[in-house]
Amino acid sequence: MAGHHYLPNTPADRQAMLKTIGVQSVEELFADLPADIRLKQPLELPPAVSELEILRMMQERAGRNSNVDQFPCFLGAGAYDHFVPSVVSHLAGRAEFYTAYTQYQPEISQGGLQALWEYQSFMCELTGLDVSNASLYDGATATAEAMNLACGVTGRKKVLISAGVHPFYRQVVATYARDFGFAVQVIPVVQGKTAADELITLVDDETATVILQTPNFYGIIEDMTAFGEAVHRQGGLFVAVVNPISLALLQSPGEYGADIAVGEGQPLGLGLNFGGPYLGFMAVREKYMRRMPGRIVGQTVDIEGRRGFVLTLQAREQHIRREKAYSNICSNEGLCAVMAAIYVSAMGREGLRQVANSCLQKAHYAAQRIAALPGYSLAHTGPFFHEFVIKTPRPASEINSLLLAKGIIGGLDLATLEAAMADQLLFCVTEKRTSGEIDELVAVLEGLK
Amino acid sequence: MSELRQGKPVIYELSRPGRIGCDLPALDVPEQEVAALVSEHLLRSVPPNLPQVSEVDVVRHYIGLSRRNYGVDNGFYPLGSCTMKYNPKINEDTARLAGFSKIHPLQPVDTVQGALSVLYELQTYLAQIAGMDGCTLQPVAGAHGELTGLKLIRAYHHSRGENRTKVIVPDSAHGTNPATATACGLETVEIKSDPDGSVNLEALRAAVGPDTAAFMLTNPSTLGLFETKITEIAKITHDAGGLLYYDGANANAILGITRPGDMGFDVVHFNLHKTFSTPHGGGGPGSGPVGVKAKLLPFLPVPVIEFDGHRYSLQYDQPQSIGKVHSFYGNFAVMLRAYTYIRMMGPDGLRLASEDAVLNANYIMRSLAESYELPFDRHCMHECVFAGLKEPAPGVKTLDIAKRILDYGYHPPTIYFPLIVHDALMIEPTETESKETMDEFIAVMKKIAQEALESPELVSNAPHTTVVRRLDETTAARKPVVRWKDK
Numbered sequence: 001m002a003g004h005h006y007l008p009n010t011p012a013d014r015q016a017m018l019k020t021i022g023v024q025s026v027e028e029l030f031a032d033l034p035a036d037i038r039l040k041q042p043l044e045l046p047p048a049v050s051e052l053e054i055l056r057m058m059q060e061r062a063g064r065n066s067n068v069d070q071f072p073c074f075l076g077a078g079a080y081d082h083f084v085p086s087v088v089s090h091l092a093g094r095a096e097f098y099t100a101y102t103q104y105q106p107e108i109s110q111g112g113l114q115a116l117w118e119y120q121s122f123m124c125e126l127t128g129l130d131v132s133n134a135s136l137y138d139g140a141t142a143t144a145e146a147m148n149l150a151c152g153v154t155g156r157k158k159v160l161i162s163a164g165v166h167p168f169y170r171q172v173v174a175t176y177a178r179d180f181g182f183a184v185q186v187i188p189v190v191q192g193k194t195a196a197d198e199l200i201t202l203v204d205d206e207t208a209t210v211i212l213q214t215p216n217f218y219g220i221i222e223d224m225t226a227f228g229e230a231v232h233r234q235g236g237l238f239v240a241v242v243n244p245i246s247l248a249l250l251q252s253p254g255e256y257g258a259d260i261a262v263g264e265g266q267p268l269g270l271g272l273n274f275g276g277p278y279l280g281f282m283a284v285r286e287k288y289m290r291r292m293p294g295r296i297v298g299q300t301v302d303i304e305g306r307r308g309f310v311l312t313l314q315a316r317e318q319h320i321r322r323e324k325a326y327s328n329i330c331s332n333e334g335l336c337a338v339m340a341a342i343y344v345s346a347m348g349r350e351g352l353r354q355v356a357n358s359c360l361q362k363a364h365y366a367a368q369r370i371a372a373l374p375g376y377s378l379a380h381t382g383p384f385f386h387e388f389v390i391k392t393p394r395p396a397s398e399i400n401s402l403l404l405a406k407g408i409i410g411g412l413d414l415a416t417l418e419a420a421m422a423d424q425l426l427f428c429v430t431e432k433r434t435s436g437e438i439d440e441l442v443a444v445l446e447g448l449k
Numbered sequence: 450m451s452e453l454r455q456g457k458p459v460i461y462e463l464s465r466p467g468r469i470g471c472d473l474p475a476l477d478v479p480e481q482e483v484a485a486l487v488s489e490h491l492l493r494s495v496p497p498n499l500p501q502v503s504e505v506d507v508v509r510h511y512i513g514l515s516r517r518n519y520g521v522d523n524g525f526y527p528l529g530s531c532t533m534k535y536n537p538k539i540n541e542d543t544a545r546l547a548g549f550s551k552i553h554p555l556q557p558v559d560t561v562q563g564a565l566s567v568l569y570e571l572q573t574y575l576a577q578i579a580g581m582d583g584c585t586l587q588p589v590a591g592a593h594g595e596l597t598g599l600k601l602i603r604a605y606h607h608s609r610g611e612n613r614t615k616v617i618v619p620d621s622a623h624g625t626n627p628a629t630a631t632a633c634g635l636e637t638v639e640i641k642s643d644p645d646g647s648v649n650l651e652a653l654r655a656a657v658g659p660d661t662a663a664f665m666l667t668n669p670s671t672l673g674l675f676e677t678k679i680t681e682i683a684k685i686t687h688d689a690g691g692l693l694y695y696d697g698a699n700a701n702a703i704l705g706i707t708r709p710g711d712m713g714f715d716v717v718h719f720n721l722h723k724t725f726s727t728p729h730g731g732g733g734p735g736s737g738p739v740g741v742k743a744k745l746l747p748f749l750p751v752p753v754i755e756f757d758g759h760r761y762s763l764q765y766d767q768p769q770s771i772g773k774v775h776s777f778y779g780n781f782a783v784m785l786r787a788y789t790y791i792r793m794m795g796p797d798g799l800r801l802a803s804e805d806a807v808l809n810a811n812y813i814m815r816s817l818a819e820s821y822e823l824p825f826d827r828h829c830m831h832e833c834v835f836a837g838l839k840e841p842a843p844g845v846k847t848l849d850i851a852k853r854i855l856d857y858g859y860h861p862p863t864i865y866f867p868l869i870v871h872d873a874l875m876i877e878p879t880e881t882e883s884k885e886t887m888d889e890f891i892a893v894m895k896k897i898a899q900e901a902l903e904s905p906e907l908v909s910n911a912p913h914t915t916v917v918r919r920l921d922e923t924t925a926a927r928k929p930v931v932r933w934k935d936k
Contacts, residue, residue: 004798006535006726008883009805017812017884021828026804029811029828030706032675037712043705044577048795051539058789062548064563066556075553078776085471087504089545091511099520099536101528102732104863106922107855107915110457111518112731115511118460121933125497131931135733137589140776148632168776175750175772179603179634221491249483251493264776274564275554275777276589277734289929295732300925306456308917312925318592318628319866323637328628331590331722335730345460346470346507349499354473357483364486365478383487404557412555435477 004048066409068272072437073409074366076387076428077217078139078166079275080267082245082355083432085346088269092339102295102334106310113309116334117297119341126247127261128254129283133294135337136280136329139264140169143211143241144176145293145327146262146282150209150237151182152326153291158206159184160231162194164216165241167417173211182208192220192380192389196227203230213241214250218426219363219387220380221250228257237288244268244281244340246385248356253283260284269343270336279336290316293327295334358431359386362438366429369442376445379424387428389414396425399448406444408437453517453916460510461933464500470507498935517916518731519860525886527813529832529863529875530623530671532701532723534802539793540726540786549785554777558762564781565761569754571788572738578791578799579695579717580710581740585749587779591698594718594737595629595665597750600771601716601741602663602692603633604748608769613662613691617653621646621672621867623698626665635662642869645825646672648682657689667696668712669703669830671867673810673875683713692716700724701879702807702831705800715742725787736783750774805880806831809887813876816891820898824870831879837872842901845908847872850897852919853911857893 009017014026023029049057073081092098096111103109103116116134123132136142147159159177161170163186170186177184187199187210194212203210210231214222228238240258245267253261265279266272284292290313298312318325347355363386371378375393392399396413403410411425429438483492502510520526526533544550552561572584588594599616606613616630617638627637640652647670657664664686668676676682686693695709695717701724709717721727722735729735741749751770752763763778794802807830814823814833821835837847851861851874863875878887901908912918 004794004801006537006794006881007798007801007805008881009808013884014805014808017808021808021811021815023828026808029807029830030675032677032828033707034677034680037680037707039705039707039711043796043799045574045796045799046792048798049792051793054539054789054792055543057792058543058546058567058785059548061563061567062546064566065548065552066560067547067551068553069547069551071560073553073556075555077555079554081553083473085504087470087507087511091508091515093541094512094515095522096515096518096520098728098730099522100518100731101526101531101533101729101860104528105851105855105861106920107852107912107917108519108860109731110916111514111516114457114459114517115514116731117931118933120931121459121461122497122499124932125499128497131929137593138776140773141593166776168773171773172775175600175774178772179600179632181634221487223491247493248497249492250487251491252497255494271550271782272553273550274552274561274781276775276780277782278776289931296929296931298925299930300921302917302920304918306454306917308920310920310922310925312922312929312931315926317624319624321628322624323627323631325624325628325631328592328596328625328632329590330592330625331720331729331733331735333589333730333734334732335728336734338731341460342507342511345500345502345510346504347499348469348471348501349496350469350501351471351473352499353496358473358476360483360486361476361480362478364481383491385487400557404560409553409556409560431473438478 071407071409072433074411074427074429074441075409077412077426078168078264079272080428080430081272081432082267082430084269084271087346088339088342091342092335097338098335103311106308110308113297115338115341117299117309119337120297122341122344123281123283126244127283128252129261130286131289131292132281132283133292133296135332135334136282136294137333138278138280140172142262142280142282143169144173146239146260147173147177147209147211149260149288149291150239153288154208154236156206156208157182159209160187160199160202160207161211162187162213163189164194164218165211165213166217192218192382194222199227200230203234205234207231207234207236209237209239211239211241215243215246215385215387218380218389219384220382221385224256245356245359248352249360259288265340268340270339277333277336279333279340291326294329294332355431362433363388363429366427366438370445373446386430387426390425390427392423392425394448396423399425402448403444408441408444457513457517459933460500460502463502463506463510466501468501468503470502470504524858525882525890526860527862527876527878528860529877530698532877532879534726534879535881536726536728537790540789543789544782544785550782562761565754567788568784569756569761571784574791575719575738576740578704579740580708581717582743583746583749584738584740586738586784587750587775588737588739589775589780590733590735591718591720591737592625592629594739595625596632597774598694598716598718598739599629599633599635599663601745601748604771605745606662613660615660616662617656617664619648621670621869622665622667623671623696626696646670646674646869647676650678650681653682653685657685657691659690661689661691663692663694665694665696667699669699672834673829673832674825675830679712698723699831702803704803705796706803716745721783721787726790727783727786734780734783736780802880809878809880809882813878813887813891817894820895832875832877834870835874836870838898838901840902842905845901845905847874849909849911853897853908855912856914859890
């Protein structure tokens with residue numbers, strides 16, 4: 001094989017280097033590898049293709065998917081189709097950002113560090129808490145890390161989590177909890193809301209944490225204050241799983257007494273990308289700062305007094321503390337956090353409020369119109385943000401198939417998560433959905449009743 | 450550089466009341482009073498303090514920040530253990546195709562068959578490269594892969610009625626190995642390495658027992674040397690009933706040459722952001738797929754991607770699965786990049802990449818051996834480790850050498866790792882660097898060694914030319930300022 005355009009060594013280069021090294025062939029450099037473990041034949045992989053060929057192949061594969069530009073999408077449930085201004089991809093697409101490694105050498109990483117520090121500032125503002133890290137993997141693992149933090153701080157192992165927390169997040173929490181022997185109990189949801197009376201009887205002095213999501217999985221905005229008070233009376237930590245866009249309008253975790261806020265940062269300027277990369281975020285009260293998992297950027301000065309930024313509080317982390325680290329996280333979602341910073345900067349105070357208000361208004365417009373159709377009704381009565389559950393007159397899967405045939409990606413069929421939730425669709429309406437698309441959805445549903 | 454030296458405002462300092470950086474369509478549904486939809490006590494009393502800047506402000510600000518950052522597209526980045534190879538541009542384009550980037554993870558599977566086909570094939574390729582029987586793509590980072598891998602191992606032992614609680618790691622291991630053992634509720638047993646960083650078989654024999662869950666190993670080791678006794682290591686571990694875990698951080702040395710599965714490993718994670726050319730993003734997003742031998746397949750995280758010859762599907766009904774490890778299916782857009790890379794390299798290209806990575810590392814090692822202390826005089830694999838200067842200079846530390854490298858426009862090597870080499874400098878050039886680039890770097894490294902002797906303060910006070918000079922990390926940690934606050 002003649003060479004490859006990512007591999008600059010020419011045969012002459014290779015010969016010159018071999019000579020410097022003092023060997024005859026590259027093969028000699030691999031002499032340490034025992035013969036019995038050497039691969040005797042080439043890897044069974046498809047032969048190399050050129051750039052033009054791979055582009056055509058990938059275009060063909062991509063073309064087999066129905067994307068949300070062609071099919072208006074009313075799915076949410078942890079991944080949200082928001083408008084992303086052009087500046088986000090253009091700026092985050094700067095190779096100085098995306099081809100860098102973690103900022104171990106701060107003098108040549110000031111750009112990334114400052115962008116992450118700005119991200120941290122925005123997350124503190126949105127959550128109303130004191131300290132944000134520079135990202136975790138996604139909403140589900142951030143929730144699991146919050147549980148670990150709460151159990152570590154309190155030395156307790158009982159975890160109460162609402163059934164209103166995204167079922168996938170609860171499953172990841174269960175995966176993380178199992179090996180630590182944490183006892184995770186699920187608090188039921190009644191009428192779309194976490195059952196407050198059940199929770200109050202379950203919280204005791206062995207409870208490490210109560211974990212609630214708001215708006216919850218069913219879209220309902222929970223009344224968080226009472227839950228926080230209940231767990232605080234028993235010395236546990238209150239964890240809020242929140243949607244960052246909603247925080248432009250809704251009470252912040254800091255205001256209702258949460259100790260830790262976590263969630264999915266994807267709504268802040270990240271594409272859907274079939275589920276990843278997304279952006280786990282975590283913000284905490286100051287007293288838990290030194291227990292927080294993940295990287296944290298701090299402001300400082302250089303020897304000449306100039307402002308600068310560094311990775312700080314590294315004594316928490318795996319590369320220093322090894323088996324005593326509070327988390328094993330190393331690589332995080334740094335570029336996604338930079339994208340979120342750019343998105344929030346571009347939206348700004350007013351733009352983010354407009355996005356949130358637009359979601360709220362359009363979701364209510366859609367919900368009211370659908371619920372007014374014969375056979376359809378809102379499953380719950382509580383206040384909601386941009387998601388809501390509709391009870392359907394026919395199996396939800398049938399409705400979704402028929403919507404798809406009309407070029408619409410419908411809501412989430414809740415029966416796919418739990419058989420008992422048949423004939424229910426979880427819809428999401430973001431600011432991207434036009435009144436025309438909503439009216440079309442309503443018209444199709446009306447025709448299906 | 451002088452302009453960059455003037456310092457950079459943070460975005461809040463550019464904020465002016467009334468400015469906005471985006472353009473949203475007017476609301477096209479009848480607007481209702483917010484308080485009529487959500488009762489007052491659930492609403493924020495004070496809006497979040499976010500900046501108010503124009504679009505031009507945003508663009509100039511973040512372009513300005515990007516100029517204060519250094520990536521592999523700027524130049525040589527020989528950061529050992531991190532495999533900072535070139536990130537092909539076509540990968541960025543394929544990952545951004547609307548049919549991939551604009552699909553929702555919960556769409557009906559019949560509307561995402563193209564995406565699932567890529568994932569299914571990538572799993573197959575990675576299993577083939579690793580010599581394994583199956584693979585999950587869900588872990589989103591190397592450490593996340595380790596967590597998934599150890600949970601698989603725990604589940605396997607439990608299924609056999611065994612509660613094995615100890616994970617053996619060499620003292621040369623990455624910090625994530627012991628940290629992951631703890632994160633899986635397991636106990637770490639650290640064993641001393643031989644002076645050359647290879648596994649001490651006696652220490653391993655003494656450490657294994659009926660409580661051994663796994664032995665975690667990086668091969669080539671974190672010193673860039675191949676474990677010649679790997680077959681024996683596998684036998685000792687397996688005879689004790691433990692499983693062998695392959696940390697894929699250094700897999701760039703072995704593609705198509707040898708495979709973890711053939712060495713006797715049971716579980717392996719790859720870092721797509723190292724070995725398979727996807728960008729590191731300044732600390733992520735990465736991707737850490739895990740390959741396993743057949744006996745571990747039943748425990749893989751859900752959903753599992755299945756193909757019946759006609760249609761791809763997501764299978765959640767796996768009774769022995771460890772459960773879910775990610776909100777959805779992992780970092781899909783990173784996987785697209787790795788898939789693109791593997792298809793473009795093909796089997797021969799991947800092998801040549803590893804051969805050139807090893808050739809380049811040996812070239813640098815031999816070229817610098819007169820100026821820097823070479824602790825082990827044998828061929829290295831894809832990276833080489835030096836133990837500080839050959840001729841120590843008073844007052845000049847390894848950190849200082851790294852900082853001086855910044856003045857010459859390179860990213861420095863990894864320093865002070867592995868922990869078992871004093872004053873370690875770990876250099877990994879990767880296969881995508883030319884001889885000319887390495888020759889220039891070698892000349893700079895030699896010059897710095899000379900400077901350390903002739904003008905040590907020049908080195909110990911470095912860097913001199915960067916946008917900021919050495920930063921006060923101690924105060925940063927003692928009095929953390931981790932967010933903006935209005936004065």
